[in-house]
Amino acid sequence: MSTARSWESSTPLDTAMTAGSVLPRGFFDRSAEEVAPALLGRRFTRRTAEGEVTVRLTEVEAYAGPLDAASHAYRGPTARTEVMFGPPGHAYVYFTYGMHFCVNLVCREAGTASAVLLRAGEIVAGEELARSRRPRSSVRDLARGPARLCQALAIDRELNGADVCDPAGPLRIMAGDAVDLSLVRTGPRTGVNGAQDVPWRFWIDGEPSVSPYRPHVPRHRGRPTSDG
């Protein structure tokens, strides 16, 4: 088949790298659906003055550009999506639902919008700091979901555009630790209102930190009613 699981043929670009280095920018210079499964299992580290928190990525989602009705970049560049149209290897952070942030890693060359949403991870370092940021959360739920992950890692709009391939930067994606592709599962994306059938959600089989699948349900804001 020409279409089935074409991402499986992608080759790791970091086999010769040591565990302490970041992924090279070239890793991101290909389509989001190729990059997404290759990110699973890798370490993603946030540094602040308080210390570092690291997650092992367990769930991601790919978004393409103008051909993907679910992508923020579908209708062309705007002030919000400017970073998505920029060079690869940078963080696209957006604010949603009036209170949450989500983070993507930008793929492909400048001018072509494509990105991978980081949906969930397992905390592997800095758990105490992560718990202080989400004091009511169980350990399992600390980074289980895209907005929770941003909370645990203290990611907000200040990090929009941050270079995740910069080894000295506040956000780093590390080389190494990729999971074997035999452990990768795929399915429809979560929480999107268009192109839901594209199987561009990727996760590691059996991981407790993977978020439960919910079909998207549009809801309008509650209105005051005249009868109370």
Add this chain to the structure above:
DNA sequence: ATCATGATGTTCT
């Protein structure tokens, strides 16, 4: 476990 709903502000129409 699932389901329903309120919270909240930015972006785009």
Add this chain to the structure above:
DNA sequence: GAACATCATGATG
């Protein structure tokens, strides 16, 4: 004005 790449909470099984 409506939608939003969501989460916490409370009800229910």
